[in-house]
Amino acid sequence: MSDKRQQLIETALELFYQEGVQSIGINEVLKVSGVAKKTLYHHFTSKEALVLATLETRNQRFSQWLTVQIAPAKNNQELVEHLFQSLKGWFEDRVEVLGEFRGCFFINTAAEFRDSESEISRYCRQHKSDIKQVIRQQMATYADQPDETLLERICLLKEGVITQAYVAQDMSGPEQAIELLKGR
Amino acid sequence: MSDKRQQLIETALELFYQEGVQSIGINEVLKVSGVAKKTLYHHFTSKEALVLATLETRNQRFSQWLTVQIAPAKNNQELVEHLFQSLKGWFEDRVEVLGEFRGCFFINTAAEFRDSESEISRYCRQHKSDIKQVIRQQMATYADQPDETLLERICLLKEGVITQAYVAQDMSGPEQAIELLKGR
DNA sequence: TTATGGGTAGACAGGTCGGTCTACTTGGTC
DNA sequence: GACCAAGTAGACCGACCTGTCTACCCATAA
Numbered sequence: 001m002s003d004k005r006q007q008l009i010e011t012a013l014e015l016f017y018q019e020g021v022q023s024i025g026i027n028e029v030l031k032v033s034g035v036a037k038k039t040l041y042h043h044f045t046s047k048e049a050l051v052l053a054t055l056e057t058r059n060q061r062f063s064q065w066l067t068v069q070i071a072p073a074k075n076n077q078e079l080v081e082h083l084f085q086s087l088k089g090w091f092e093d094r095v096e097v098l099g100e101f102r103g104c105f106f107i108n109t110a111a112e113f114r115d116s117e118s119e120i121s122r123y124c125r126q127h128k129s130d131i132k133q134v135i136r137q138q139m140a141t142y143a144d145q146p147d148e149t150l151l152e153r154i155c156l157l158k159e160g161v162i163t164q165a166y167v168a169q170d171m172s173g174p175e176q177a178i179e180l181l182k183g184r
Numbered sequence: 185m186s187d188k189r190q191q192l193i194e195t196a197l198e199l200f201y202q203e204g205v206q207s208i209g210i211n212e213v214l215k216v217s218g219v220a221k222k223t224l225y226h227h228f229t230s231k232e233a234l235v236l237a238t239l240e241t242r243n244q245r246f247s248q249w250l251t252v253q254i255a256p257a258k259n260n261q262e263l264v265e266h267l268f269q270s271l272k273g274w275f276e277d278r279v280e281v282l283g284e285f286r287g288c289f290f291i292n293t294a295a296e297f298r299d300s301e302s303e304i305s306r307y308c309r310q311h312k313s314d315i316k317q318v319i320r321q322q323m324a325t326y327a328d329q330p331d332e333t334l335l336e337r338i339c340l341l342k343e344g345v346i347t348q349a350y351v352a353q354d355m356s357g358p359e360q361a362i363e364l365l366k367g368r
Numbered sequence: 369t370t371a372t373g374g375g376t377a378g379a380c381a382g383g384t385c386g387g388t389c390t391a392c393t394t395g396g397t398c
Numbered sequence: 399g400a401c402c403a404a405g406t407a408g409a410c411c412g413a414c415c416t417g418t419c420t421a422c423c424c425a426t427a428a
Binding site for chain 4: 025026027037038041046047
């Protein structure tokens with residue numbers, strides 16, 4: 001992948017995540033990245049293609065980060081602890097690779113593109129199942145049969161804590177989720 | 185309130201909720217409502233003022249609907265049951281007053297307006313505490329001291345089930361939330 | 369040297385955006 | 399009838415949007 005292509009994606013991802021895909025036009029991406037318009041259209045057929053590339057980059061980055069965060073977990077209790085404490089670190093801007101917390105890029109982007117059959121919405125949906133798979137795979141490192149019920153609950157609470165942190169500016173979700181899952 | 189003002193809010197709310205605030209320009213609101221532009225600016229100083237009016241209308245509508253749905257609850261277990269089954273009905277388009285399900289208008293709008301200090305974001309935040317109060321008040325009808333921990337958990341799971349229903353198109357959240365809260 | 373690929377600045381096009389304004393109509397009240 | 403409030407159609411404005419295109423440059427490989 002070329003330097004310019006990467007530079008465009010990085011710049012666009014940062015701007016889109018902070019401000020919103022529809023709030024940032026391609027001229028702003030070009031101005032901030034210092035790349036020429038023709039170069040942008042050399043690498044991407046449209047703004048949508050650029051948006052999808054930012055989603056893919058974010059997906060890989062988030063998946064990798066989470067994979068590392070939960071890797072030490074040797075049982076379900078540790079998994080829950082690692083996962084939600086990691087999310088808390090994200091909300092509190094302690095994860096540089098994920099940028100200043102502005103909620104979940106995928107939730108936000110799905111909100112901006114309401115047509116659930118659009119490629120962008122479908123990609124956001126895919127991200128959610130990708131993350132579920134990341135968690136399931138970690139469960140599989142210490143259990144023959146991952147606890148599917150627990151997995152469902154973790155994913156449900158994950159959406160809850162993220163949304164609450166962003167919309168309500170309430171960062172207490174992770175501790176609550178940990179306590180709640182201890183009850184089972 | 186005048187007929188035209190009400191007509192503008194209703195039309196804008198429907199369009200904004202289905203498509204997104206930034207995806208619908210005022211010219212589209214005018215075309216669909218059949219109201220003249222000068223009339224719109226007679227009633228609202230700006231598009232933002234119209235957006236805030238739609239948020240208020242939605243807030244009242246959702247609060248009222250939820251109040252009615254959970255009114256029969258005589259204990260925490262019933263409250264949880266009524267609340268989450270009501271949400272499920274919403275997701276499955278069984279609540280006409282809330283329109284075709286497109287997630288939470290407040291979550292979506294907060295995603296479209298990323299500046300958390302904007303009036304719009306602050307209103308979305310306010311909505312979340314208003315709904316929390318609706319639930320707390322219902323708890324107070326059958327308990328001297330509402331269970332604040334349960335209330336927190338309900339709100340957390342409420343965000344989770346809504347987000348998951350919208351982004352992941354997974355409507356199984358409410359049953360999971362009910363089971364999870366039974367464990368406490 | 370030539371060809372190719374990647375890149376530059378930025379003008380241009382057609383369209384939409386939010387908001388302002390002209391000129392006029394209608395209905396109700398005094 | 400005069401006045402006021404609410405309303406109409408829609409032109410206009412400046413700004414911004416996405417995408418196309420001209421004319422040109424630079425580096426590398428053959």
